[in-house]
Amino acid sequence: METIPKRNFVASVVRAMADSLLLANANAKILIMGDLNETPAEEGVSQVLKARMDSVTLAPNDLYNMLAGAGLSWKKGTIKFREEWETIDHMIVSVPLLAHTTPHSMHIFDAPFLLMDDEAWFGKKPFRTYYGAKYIGGFSDHLPVYMDLKF
Numbered sequence: 001m002e003t004i005p006k007r008n009f010v011a012s013v014v015r016a017m018a019d020s021l022l023l024a025n026a027n028a029k030i031l032i033m034g035d036l037n038e039t040p041a042e043e044g045v046s047q048v049l050k051a052r053m054d055s056v057t058l059a060p061n062d063l064y065n066m067l068a069g070a071g072l073s074w075k076k077g078t079i080k081f082r083e084e085w086e087t088i089d090h091m092i093v094s095v096p097l098l099a100h101t102t103p104h105s106m107h108i109f110d111a112p113f114l115l116m117d118d119e120a121w122f123g124k125k126p127f128r129t130y131y132g133a134k135y136i137g138g139f140s141d142h143l144p145v146y147m148d149l150k151f
Contacts, residue, residue, distance in 0.1 A: 004044070007037060011048035015063075022061045022094065030094035032063070035078075035142060037088055040067045051092045055103040064098050066091040066106035066147055078108055078143045083121040089145050097149075105148040114139055 014032060021028040038045050045051050045065065052058060053068035067087055077085030091106050116138065118125040127138030 007044040008048045011044040015049050027096045029097040032092040035089050040065050058095050060095055062095055063092050080125040089142055091147055100149050100151055101147055107146055109144045
């Protein structure tokens, strides 16, 4: 809750930059990606950044959240907190970039070597580099995301 105002501020700056690019070039191919620390429906992503979840009714200057096309009911995510997987790692694209892909082309790369057994909460979890201050030799506490593009 403490970081919501900061996340919203950053989202407003990113949205202003995207609008500026699209104003200068209506065909700008914009990709906004990373750990936004919010799910697609939360305020910073859905209301401030205005990343749309419906690819059917997009306007030329809209941004589309590729997570929507990938399906919000995934049984996996990019990060696990206790027993729940969440997807807070986003790929948000401009309409001109969406023309080079499909709304369903975002994927979570969950290769077995990126996962480890979750003894506390069952199932699997990302094989992290550190557990607190202890180095355990993994890769990340997030699973990577990627999308298919055609140019």
